[in-house]
Amino acid sequence: MAFHAQIQSERIRLVALSAALAGAEVDPCAIYDDLTSRAHRLQSGAETLELTEVAAAASSLKLAARCASLSHADNTDTTVWTALVALVSAMGTLAPA
Numbered sequence: 001m002a003f004h005a006q007i008q009s010e011r012i013r014l015v016a017l018s019a020a021l022a023g024a025e026v027d028p029c030a031i032y033d034d035l036t037s038r039a040h041r042l043q044s045g046a047e048t049l050e051l052t053e054v055a056a057a058a059s060s061l062k063l064a065a066r067c068a069s070l071s072h073a074d075n076t077d078t079t080v081w082t083a084l085v086a087l088v089s090a091m092g093t094l095a096p097a
Contacts, residue, residue: 003045004094011091018084024075032069036062057087
């Protein structure tokens with residue numbers, strides 16, 4: 001299934017974004033905005049395919065990253081990190097098609 005391949009590609013991008021977030025020394029709002037949009041797309045696709053764990057984790061990241069961006073949180077926002085780890089983990093449990 002093409003979406004499973006896309007999920008694994010997005011998983012790699014999320015790991016790269018987590019590295020960028022960890023190293024952000026200035027306002028990480030652009031990273032939070034990128035996380036928000038990626039999580040939104042993942043949530044939509046996962047809901048369509050009834051991948052409930054991925055959809056729920058993506059929703060959590062979308063909301064956490066959006067709040068962090070709006071509040072200009074620093075790069076250590078625990079809600080974002082918790083949601084990011086949960087999503088990457090959920091994505092890793094999917095078997096390739």
